[in-house]
Amino acid sequence: MFQLQAAGRAVRAMAEWAKQLAGIKGVVLDISGVLYDGGGEGGGVPIPGSIEAVEKIKVSGLKLRFCTNETQATRGKFVAKLQRLGFNILVNEVTAPAPAACRILKERNLRPHLLIHDDLVPEFDQLDKANPNCVVIGDAADNFSYKNLNEAFRFLIGLENPILISLGRGRYYKETDGLKLDVGVYMKALEYACDVQAEVVGKPAKMFFQSALAEMEVEPQQAIMIGDDIVNDVGGAQQCGMRALQVRTGKYRPCDEQHPEVKADGYVNNLAEAVDIIVKQLHK
Amino acid sequence: MFQLQAAGRAVRAMAEWAKQLAGIKGVVLDISGVLYDGGGEGGGVPIPGSIEAVEKIKVSGLKLRFCTNETQATRGKFVAKLQRLGFNILVNEVTAPAPAACRILKERNLRPHLLIHDDLVPEFDQLDKANPNCVVIGDAADNFSYKNLNEAFRFLIGLENPILISLGRGRYYKETDGLKLDVGVYMKALEYACDVQAEVVGKPAKMFFQSALAEMEVEPQQAIMIGDDIVNDVGGAQQCGMRALQVRTGKYRPCDEQHPEVKADGYVNNLAEAVDIIVKQLHK
Numbered sequence: 001m002f003q004l005q006a007a008g009r010a011v012r013a014m015a016e017w018a019k020q021l022a023g024i025k026g027v028v029l030d031i032s033g034v035l036y037d038g039g040g041e042g043g044g045v046p047i048p049g050s051i052e053a054v055e056k057i058k059v060s061g062l063k064l065r066f067c068t069n070e071t072q073a074t075r076g077k078f079v080a081k082l083q084r085l086g087f088n089i090l091v092n093e094v095t096a097p098a099p100a101a102c103r104i105l106k107e108r109n110l111r112p113h114l115l116i117h118d119d120l121v122p123e124f125d126q127l128d129k130a131n132p133n134c135v136v137i138g139d140a141a142d143n144f145s146y147k148n149l150n151e152a153f154r155f156l157i158g159l160e161n162p163i164l165i166s167l168g169r170g171r172y173y174k175e176t177d178g179l180k181l182d183v184g185v186y187m188k189a190l191e192y193a194c195d196v197q198a199e200v201v202g203k204p205a206k207m208f209f210q211s212a213l214a215e216m217e218v219e220p221q222q223a224i225m226i227g228d229d230i231v232n233d234v235g236g237a238q239q240c241g242m243r244a245l246q247v248r249t250g251k252y253r254p255c256d257e258q259h260p261e262v263k264a265d266g267y268v269n270n271l272a273e274a275v276d277i278i279v280k281q282l283h284k
Numbered sequence: 285m286f287q288l289q290a291a292g293r294a295v296r297a298m299a300e301w302a303k304q305l306a307g308i309k310g311v312v313l314d315i316s317g318v319l320y321d322g323g324g325e326g327g328g329v330p331i332p333g334s335i336e337a338v339e340k341i342k343v344s345g346l347k348l349r350f351c352t353n354e355t356q357a358t359r360g361k362f363v364a365k366l367q368r369l370g371f372n373i374l375v376n377e378v379t380a381p382a383p384a385a386c387r388i389l390k391e392r393n394l395r396p397h398l399l400i401h402d403d404l405v406p407e408f409d410q411l412d413k414a415n416p417n418c419v420v421i422g423d424a425a426d427n428f429s430y431k432n433l434n435e436a437f438r439f440l441i442g443l444e445n446p447i448l449i450s451l452g453r454g455r456y457y458k459e460t461d462g463l464k465l466d467v468g469v470y471m472k473a474l475e476y477a478c479d480v481q482a483e484v485v486g487k488p489a490k491m492f493f494q495s496a497l498a499e500m501e502v503e504p505q506q507a508i509m510i511g512d513d514i515v516n517d518v519g520g521a522q523q524c525g526m527r528a529l530q531v532r533t534g535k536y537r538p539c540d541e542q543h544p545e546v547k548a549d550g551y552v553n554n555l556a557e558a559v560d561i562i563v564k565q566l567h568k
Contacts, residue, residue: 144430150465153456157463171477172437179441181434185473192472193455193465 017266020243021281026063026218028209028237029054030227031094032070033250034271036085038176043081047249049272051086058088060279063216066094067209067225069168069202069232071138071183073119075099095212097167097202098123101136104201110163112136115152115186117143134163137190139170139183149186157194164190168202170232174251203229204236213240224265226274228252235262245274301550304527305565310347310502312493312521313338314511315378316354317534318555320369322460327365331533333556335370342372344563347500350378351493351509353452353486353516355422355467357403359383379496381451381486382407385420388485394447396420399436399470401427418447421474423454423467433470441478448474452486454516458535487513488520497526508549510558512536519546529558 029035035054038044057064066089070078075096082089098120105112105127113132114124117140124136135156140148156162170182187198202208213223220241227233228250237244246256246264249271257267268274313319319338322328341348350373354362359380366373382404389396389411397416398408401424408420419440424432440446454466471482486492497507504525511517512534521528530540530548533555541551552558 140430142430144433146424146426146428146465149428149469150463153465153469154463157456171479172441179434179438181430181437181473181477185437185477188476189465189469189473193469195455 017245018277018281020265021224021278023222024062024224024243024278024282025222026065026213026216026224027057027275027278028065028067028212028216028223028225028242029057029271030203030225030229030233031066031068031082032173033228033252034226034247035082035087037250044085044176046085046087047270049270051088053271053275055088056275056279060282062278062282063218064093065212065216067203067212068094068096069170071097071120071167071202072117072141074123077119095208095215097208098138100208100211101165101167101201102127104165105134105136110134110165112165113152113155114138115143115148116140116167133159134165135190136165136167137183137186138167140186141180144181144186149189153190153193156190156196162194162196164194164196164198166198166200166202168232169198169200169204170229203227203232204239206236206240209237209240209242213242224278226268226271230256230259230262230264234264238262238265247271247274301529302561302565304549305508305562307506308346308508308527308562308566309506310349310497310500310508311341311559311562312349312351312496312500312507312509312526313341313555314487314509314513314517315350315352315366316457317512317536318510318531319366319371321534328369328460330369330371331554333554335372337555337559339372340559340563344566346562346566347502348377349496349500351487351496352378352380353454355381355404355451355486356401356425358407361403379492379499381492382422384492384495385449385451385485386411388449389418389420394418394449396449397436397439398422399427399432400424400451417443418449419474420449420451421467421470422451424470425464428465428470433473437474437477440474440480446478446480448478448480448482450482450484450486452516453482453484453488454513487511487516488523490520490524493521493524493526497524508562510552510555514540514543514546514548518548522546522549531555531558 035050036044036046079091111128111132113135116138135152166187169184172179172182223242225237225244234244234246243265245266248269319334320328320330363375395412395416397419400422419436450471453468456463456466507526509521509528518528518530527549529550532553
């Protein structure tokens with residue numbers, strides 16, 4: 001009886017969320033934890049139904065953009081991996097922190113000292129890196145040695161106007177062999193060491209979502225974000241004026257639905273369920 | 285003319301500071317940057333006049349305690365180094381974070397996972413470290429690898445009640461080959477990763493100064509701290525009710541004298557000058 005009532009409430013809640021989909025013209029998808037799971041050396045596994053869900057958006061007439069905080073590989077290498085997993089995805093459909101940071105660095109004549117993953121280095125090939133006047137950190141993983149963090153610190157504290165650019169502000173992520181510290185943790189370390197505030201490029205930064213929307217030529221109120229991170233995906237997109245759904249895959253935890261600060265416009269079991277509902281509403 | 289006026293002001297300021305020394309019964313000395321400079325593999329060099337200044341306090345009748353945040357070696361090894369440099373100093377005259385942390389761990393039945401310098405490990409020999417229920421970090425230097433920080437993070441986030449004990453909260457220190465990141469930076473990293481607040485054992489923690497005073501059997505208002513760190517030495521001691529002088533050696537920077545939050549009771553060129561004035565006042 002209790003289960004029936006709960007199920008009834010769930011259906012009603014879902015229906016209500018679906019009613020608010022009027023005017024949606026574009027979908028923004030997080031990648032890790034929404035399209036695929038795992039990561040690590042092996043490369044991960046698609047989340048059931050996600051390959052078909054991406055396809056369904058593409059044939060629906062909705063605009064589509066992928067928006068990731070991935071900084072352990074170049075965008076090209078990352079997309080190639082997703083293609084191998086079976087996804088219909090192209091490099092120019094992906095908004096990622098490193099290319100966004102490159103644009104900012106060029107605009108402001110900044111020459112970065114890089115503390116990033118080896119596989120991300122080619123993304124910065126075209127930039128002048130001699131005599132650095134800022135520090136850029138990404139998810140450097142094993143490159144976060146004491147020696148390397150100390151080197152970045154010395155560059156930063158030696159600058160008259162210390163500029164720290166962080167490719168994301170995540171705390172940790174899950175890989176097949178367990179939890180891993182993310183770039184935000186080392187961003188906080190350098191912020192404290194030098195008494196500076198980092199500029200974040202990546203979710204949840206407003207500018208990052210805005211550049212994804214600009215690529216789609218869609219207004220915030222016409223777009224819906226689907227992600228597994230209640231703060232960086234859902235909260236970030238909402239701050240920007242978009243609607244946002246949280247999927248119950250990837251790093252989702254049940255307590256996210258009672259988050260003290262962020263409430264998603266809807267919670268769905270996975271990407272396939274979200275896309276089914278969105279596309280159905282489109283044809284009403 | 286301007287120089288003469290400035291000199292006059294300096295003398296007046298010094299005189300004023302010296303007048304407030306009534307009732308002083310004990311002296312608490314920071315070690316690195318006050319007694320000796322440098323560090324690194326070589327071991328460092330005594331600051332001119334400091335060896336004699338320590339001797340002068342000892343024969344003056346004033347009580348004396350050394351109070352350090354050093355966590356790169358056991359207290360025994362650290363004191364042996366200072367003795368080799370020529371200082372009259374004994375292990376039981378030194379208040380250091382590791383022995384203080386050991387007392388706390390025993391009192392609270394805590395079993396630590398340690399992220400510390402190899403040379404500090406023997407200090408924790410007597411403690412049960414199986415099945416850890418807290419994380420203790422010290423100035424681990426090269427041991428602050430991604431692997432080790434990640435391991436400490438996993439222990440901490442896996443605890444039902446995550447307890448993080450940090451042996452100090454310093455940002456960085458100076459060695460012969462340049463600036464080095466200190467334990468506080470990694471404390472901030474773990475605090476952010478796990479959304480916890482570390483318990484700091486070491487300066488500027490009130491309890492740490494209080495244990496130094498208890499060892500001397502002296503009240504806070506009867507004691508004067510002499511250190512090179514405006515926040516951790518001077519600010520910490522003042523918070524505890526002590527008077528505090530900053531020496532212009534070690535990590536001192538001229539801008540410290542305009543620090544927005546901490547104002548020392550006096551600024552002196554070095555330990556020798558401070559001790560001269562204190563001992564002179566004693567005999568008035």
